[in-house]
C-alpha cells in the first residue's frame with residue numbers, strides 16, 4: 069500500500085444495547101480468546117447485539133480527504149474509533165500508516181485539572197515527541213489556538229470552542245500523516261472554522277490524509293475529494309461530493325413525513341447568519357393559501373446576521389413532493405461591498421410561478437462561499453393548483469414546470 073495511508077477491508081463492529089449482557093459477553097469472549105475460541109468474526113448477533121458498523125471498506129491515499137456524513141447513530145464515530153485503535157473490529161482489517169492525529173470526542177485526551185500548556189506537553193509526548201521538539205512547537209500551537217490568555221488555566225475551565233481550538237492546534241502541529249476529525253469543527257466560530265479549513269487544505273497539500281465527519285454535507289463537499297454516506301452502520305462505496313450530496317439528501321427526505329401532512333424542518337450551518345422566517349407572497353404582498361400556476365409569487369426570507377458579513381451567497385431550492393429539485397434560484401453575485409449585519413430580507417420573484425399543480429417545498433441555503441452559514445431544509449411547503457373554470461388547461465398541468473419557450477415551424481427544402 070505505497071500511497072495508501074488508510075485501508076479498511078470488510079470491517080464490522082457490533083455493540084450490545086444491554087450493559088449487563090454486554091459485560092457478560094465481553095467476559096465470555098475474553099475467556100474464549102484465552103482458550104483459542106473466538107466468538108465474533110462473521111458469527112451471528114447474540115441477544116441485544118447489533119451491528120454499529122457492517123462490512124465497510126474504503127481506502128484513503130496520501131493527501132486525500134474522505135468525508136463521512138450520515139444521520140445520528142449511523143456509525144461515523146465508531147468508525148473513527150476503530151481507525152484510531154481505540155476499539156477492535158469484530159471482523160475485517162484496518163490498516164493506518166504513520167502518525168495519527170485525532171479529534172474525536174470533545175475534550176477527550178485532555179486532563180481537565182491540568183493547564184492547557186501542560187496538556188500540550190502530555191498530548192505531544194504520547195505521540196512520541198521529545199521535550200525539545202515540543203518546546204520548539206509550543207509557541208506555534210498556542211498562537212494558532214488563540215487562547216494564550218488562558219493557556220495556564222485548567223482545561224476544565226475552557227469553553228467547548230476553546231477545547232476544539234487547543235485540540236485542533238495540537239493535532240496539526242504534530243505533523244500527522246493521518247488526521248481524524250469528528251464533527252469537532254462545528255463547535256468553533258465561523259472565523260476559526262475557516263482558519264481550520266485553510267490549514268486542512270494546506271496539510272493535504274503536504275500529504276496528510278484526512279477523514280472528516282460532519283453533519284454539514286456542503287462543508288464536506290468543499291473539503292473532501294471523496295465522501296462516504298453512512299446509514300445504519302453500512303456505507304455504500306465512496307463517491308464524489310455531488311453524488312454523496314444527492315444520496316444524503318435522499319436519506320434526509322426519506323426520514324421526513326409526506327408533504328402537506330406535517331411541517332418538519334431540518335437545520336444545519338454555523339448559525340452566524342440565520343433564516344428567521346420564510347414565506348411565499350403574491351403580487352399584492354399577501355400570503356395565499358394556494359398558489360396558481362399563472363400567479364406571480366415571491367419567496368421572501370427574513371434573515372439575521374450576528375456579525376458583519378460580505379460576499380454572501382443565497383439559494384432557494386424548490387423541490388417537488390418526490391424530492392427532486394425543480395428550480396434552483398441562486399444569488400451568487402451579491403456584491404462584496406454589500407454588507408449584511410442584523411435583520412434583512414432576501415427575496416426571489418417568479419413571474420409567473422409556472423409550477424404545475426401539486427405540493428412543493430423550499431430549502432433555503434446561505435453561505436459565505438466557503439462555510440455553510442444556514443441550511444434550512446423544507447423551510448416552507450406550499451400547494452399549487454390550476455384555477456377551475458374556462459382558463460383551466462389540463463394539458464399544461466403535466467410534469468412539474470410549464471416552460472414559456474416558443475415553437476418555430478419551418479418548411480423543409
Ligand SMILES: Nc1ncnc2c1ncn2[C@@H]1O[C@H](COP(=O)(O)OP(=O)(O)OP(=O)(O)O)[C@@H](O)[C@H]1O
Pocket residue numbers: 083084085120138139140141142143144145146147
Ligand atoms: N460503547 C457502545 N456501546 C453500545 N452501543 C454503542 C457504543 N458506542 C456507540 N454505540 C451505538 O452505536 C451506534 C453508532 O454510534 P456512533 O457514535 O458511531 O454514531 P454517529 O454516526 O457518530 O452518531 P452522531 O452523528 O450522533 O455522532 C449508535 O446506535 C450508538 O448508540
